[in-house]
Amino acid sequence: MCFTEPEIDYLATQLVGRLATVGRRGAQVRPVAFRLNEDGTIDIGGPDITAGAEYRNVRERPDREVALVVDDTAPASGAPRPARGRGRRVEVRGRAETLTLDEPPLRPESFAREVIRIHPRTVASWNVDPDRPDGTRAAG
Template sequence: MSVFSAAEIDYLRTQPLGRLATVGRDGMPHATAVGAYYDPEDDTVVIGSAGDMVASKKYRDARRTGKAALIVDDLASVAPWTPRGVEIRGRVRTHDSGGAQVGQRLSVPFPMDEAYLRIEPLRIVSWGIDTGSYETHARTVGASVD
């Protein structure tokens, strides 16, 4: 059984662009747009890149802290204003190899770099997916990252 609702999984499968937040060595937050892909094999979200992932700040921050947050959201409509999205906070694992194969398996529309990130959800907050646009569905789904 997934930690995501069926509606959240369907949404994540149709929205491959998200924003990843990490924290730098100096304590400053860092957010960047990323390709995000739900992986049903282990109920995680894969963050891929067409560029050199290992050289990126997000990769270095993820490797150092093991923590990240990801938001995938959009507007279902602008009239009326209808936001929806999913926030995933959790444990992030860095992988130095295998990204190309993972990207092919998940039908990523670009050639993924060998290095990639994988987010294991610990807390999920969604809005406009299983609820109205201004109601949240929030739950803790794993033990905290220390």
């Protein structure tokens, strides 16, 4: 697993991330649902992910790197509060592929069997892990 325990806990509390891909018209950023898998990969999805530009961009350019940012400014109750004016963030960069799974990774009404799977290469987090308040590291 390429994530620290505090990063795993943080990602489990978040519902939406922002996925950046590159397509024919340049860079695109879209809000997306996601799930962190036990092996450290991340599945991106939604009820009809295949209709979106992000799915098409990854399918047409599987060798391109993508980035997922999950962030907030108001932590959940009981979580360590970031310094005033600073939020929390996890950024993941890596290779992505499109897949069709046997079962939807989450509730079928909110997540289809088709997903974008990110294989992280680098992870950076800010104000999430007290042992690593700022910084980037290789995911491997």
